[in-house]
Amino acid sequence: MEVKLNIKRFDPELPSDNEWWQEYSIQINSNTTILDALIKIRDEIDGTLALRCACRASICGSCGMRVNGRARLVCKTRVESILKNNEPLNIEPLGNHSIIRDLVVSLDSFFSKIDQVTPYIVPDSEPETGEFIASNESMENLLTSMNCIMCGVCVSDCTVLEVDNKFIGPAALAKAWRFVEDPRDGKKEERLRYLNDQDGGIWDCTRCMQCVEVCPKGVAPMDRIMEMRESAIESGNKSTSGYKHTESFYNSVKKHGRLDETRLAVDSAGITNIPRLLDLAPIGMKALLKGKLPPLIPHKAEDKEKIKDIYKKVEEKKQ
Amino acid sequence: MKYAFFPGCVAKGGAPELYDSAKIVMERLNIEVVELTRASCTGAGVLQEKDQKMGDILNIRTLAMAEEMGLTMLVICSTCQGVISQANHRVLKDSKYLDEINEVLRDEGLKYNGTTKVKHLLWAIIEDIGLEELKKTFVSELKGLELAPFYGCYMVRPSDALEFNQYPNRENSLELLIESTGATVTKYSGTTACCGFPILFINQENSLKMVSNHTGNAKDSGANAIVTPCPLCHLNLDGYQPKARRKNRKDKADMPIIHVPQLIGLAMGISKKELGLQKHIVSTKDVVKKIEEITL
Numbered sequence A: 001m002e003v004k005l006n007i008k009r010f011d012p013e014l015p016s017d018n019e020w021w022q023e024y025s026i027q028i029n030s031n032t033t034i035l036d037a038l039i040k041i042r043d044e045i046d047g048t049l050a051l052r053c054a055c056r057a058s059i060c061g062s063c064g065m066r067v068n069g070r071a072r073l074v075c076k077t078r079v080e081s082i083l084k085n086n087e088p089l090n091i092e093p094l095g096n097h098s099i100i101r102d103l104v105v106s107l108d109s110f111f112s113k114i115d116q117v118t119p120y121i122v123p124d125s126e127p128e129t130g131e132f133i134a135s136n137e138s139m140e141n142l143l144t145s146m147n148c149i150m151c152g153v154c155v156s157d158c159t160v161l162e163v164d165n166k167f168i169g170p171a172a173l174a175k176a177w178r179f180v181e182d183p184r185d186g187k188k189e190e191r192l193r194y195l196n197d198q199d200g201g202i203w204d205c206t207r208c209m210q211c212v213e214v215c216p217k218g219v220a221p222m223d224r225i226m227e228m229r230e231s232a233i234e235s236g237n238k239s240t241s242g243y244k245h246t247e248s249f250y251n252s253v254k255k256h257g258r259l260d261e262t263r264l265a266v267d268s269a270g271i272t273n274i275p276r277l278l279d280l281a282p283i284g285m286k287a288l289l290k291g292k293l294p295p296l297i298p299h300k301a302e303d304k305e306k307i308k309d310i311y312k313k314v315e316e317k318k319q
Numbered sequence B: 001m002k003y004a005f006f007p008g009c010v011a012k013g014g015a016p017e018l019y020d021s022a023k024i025v026m027e028r029l030n031i032e033v034v035e036l037t038r039a040s041c042t043g044a045g046v047l048q049e050k051d052q053k054m055g056d057i058l059n060i061r062t063l064a065m066a067e068e069m070g071l072t073m074l075v076i077c078s079t080c081q082g083v084i085s086q087a088n089h090r091v092l093k094d095s096k097y098l099d100e101i102n103e104v105l106r107d108e109g110l111k112y113n114g115t116t117k118v119k120h121l122l123w124a125i126i127e128d129i130g131l132e133e134l135k136k137t138f139v140s141e142l143k144g145l146e147l148a149p150f151y152g153c154y155m156v157r158p159s160d161a162l163e164f165n166q167y168p169n170r171e172n173s174l175e176l177l178i179e180s181t182g183a184t185v186t187k188y189s190g191t192t193a194c195c196g197f198p199i200l201f202i203n204q205e206n207s208l209k210m211v212s213n214h215t216g217n218a219k220d221s222g223a224n225a226i227v228t229p230c231p232l233c234h235l236n237l238d239g240y241q242p243k244a245r246r247k248n249r250k251d252k253a254d255m256p257i258i259h260v261p262q263l264i265g266l267a268m269g270i271s272k273k274e275l276g277l278q279k280h281i282v283s284t285k286d287v288v289k290k291i292e293e294i295t296l
C-alpha cells in the first residue's frame, strides 16, 4: 500500500529558509518499519535525506526520532502500527537535542550529562582477591538500568528538559541510580548527596512519566529517580523543598487521612522562608476572595484512626 | 448506573467548583453515587516518593471498600485515576505483594481480591453511558467554539496501567467529549504535556514556564478555553497563569481553564453560577458569553 511520510528537513548550509517539511510517498507492506521506509526514501527518491542508523534491531540506539509528536526507535516501529486513516506520518528529529542535519541530532549534551553522574564504579578499597565479586541478585536488580542503549528517546520527550537544560535528565539519572545501587561502589552517600543538592538533580523531575512511556528498553527512568528520592531521604538528605513537600504530604495523610493543602504549601516553602511564603501569598489571597481557598482545618476522612493504625503498623515493620 | 464515588481532596478543597459541577452533571445523567467517605487521600504520587508501599496500601484499602460494595469506583481527577490505577496494576501483577498488603488491611476486616474497576467520569460517560446518550442532554451544539484538551499526565501515562489496549477510546477521550459538544478541538502542543504542578513548590521557575508555554500556545492556536479532567492541572494552569504569563510572555492571563463537568454542564444549558465558573482565577466571562450566544 502507499503511505505518505512528512519529514522535517534541516540544512545548516543553506543561507536562509533552512528548515522545511517535505512529503514523500512510498509503497510499504505490513512488515515495513519506519526505518525501512526512511532508507527506501533515501535510496530511491532523495539521496540528500540525512538519518542515522546501524543495527536495525533496537540494540544500537542510533535511530531515535519523533513520530507524530512522540519519540521512538524507528527500527522498532512498523509503519502500519501507528497509521491512522492513512494520514501522513510526521517525522522529526529527537526533541531536546541540537540538530546537525535533517533527522540527525548531536549527542554531545546527552553524553555530557552522562559524564556528570560519574558513570563508573568508584570502589573504596582494593579488592582482596584481585576482583570484586558481586552476587547475582544484586546485579539482576540493576538490569533495568543496564538495559539502556543510550538512544536519547527519553531525553527527547522529557518535559523538564524542554524548559530547563540544566536538568540532568532521565537517561543520566537512570545511569546514576545504577551506580548508587551497585554493591561494589564505595561512594553511594556522596552520589546521593550530589544528586539531591545539585541544581537539576533528582527533585527537579515533575513525575510526568514521559520517559517511562517512551523508553524502548523498559528502563523506566522516573521509577529509578523515585527510588533515589527514597534513598536520599533515608540517607538523611533533608534540606530540599522536595523533601519537605513529600514529608508534609505523608504526615498530612497520616494525621487527617487527607491532604492539607495549606500546610503543604507552608511546609514545602519552609515556615521560616519568608520570601517564598510571600511569593505564595498573592494566589492565596486571590483564591480566598474567590471563595476557594483550601480550608484551614483540613477535611478528615471518617476513618482517620484506621489510617493512623496502618501507618503505625507499616512504620513499626520498617524499624 | 451506580458507582462508588471518590471525589479526591482537591475537589473538596482547592477546587470546590469541580465537586459541585460534577454532582449536578451526574444527577442530570442519572448517575447514582455512594461517596466513599471512609477513604483516604491517594497520596497523589507525592507520598509515594517517601514510601510507595504506604501509598499502595492506602489505595488498595479504598479499592477493597468499593469491591465490598460491588461497584465500579468513579473519580473526577486525573491524578486520582492514575495513582489508583498504578497501585491496582502493581498488585494485579504480583499476588505476593497483594497478600502483604491484605495482611495490613486484615485488622480492619478488609481484603482486596483485585476486581474493582476505576473510572474517571470522562471515561465512565464514554464507556458506560455513551456519547450519544450524553448528547441527548445537550441544549444545542457549541459550533464555532474552539477548545484545547489538557489531559494531565496521570490520565495518559503509563498507558499499560490505564489499560489503553483494552479501552482504545481512552487515548482520545477528551477530544471525543469536546467533539460531542459540537465544539472544535484545538491542535496544540499541550494536549498530553505536564502542567508543572508537581514541582510548583520545588522549582517554581520551571513550573511557571510550563504554565506559560501551554496556555500561551493554546491561545496562539486559537483556543477559546482549555478543558481539563484534572483539578491539579487546573490549580496550576488557572491559579498561576497570571504570574506565569507576566513573567515568561510579558502578557496577560487570558486562557480560561474549564473542568470537564463544567463543559458538559454548559452544553446542558446549566447556569455559569451553578457550575462555579465565577470561582476561577482567570476570568471565564468571554468564553461563557460566547457559549451563551450559541446556546440561547
Ligand code: SF4
Binding pocket: A154, A157, A158, A159, A160, A161, A169, A170, A204, A205, A206, A207, A208, A209, A210, A211, A212, A221, A222, A225
Ligand atoms: S518523569 Fe521526570 S525525568 Fe521522566 S520525562 Fe518526566 S520530568 Fe523527565
Ligand code: SF4
Binding pocket: A147, A148, A149, A150, A151, A152, A153, A154, A155, A170, A171, A174, A214, A215, A216, A217, A218, A219, A220, A221
Ligand atoms: S533510558 Fe531508555 S529511552 Fe532513555 S536513553 Fe536509555 S534506552 Fe533510550
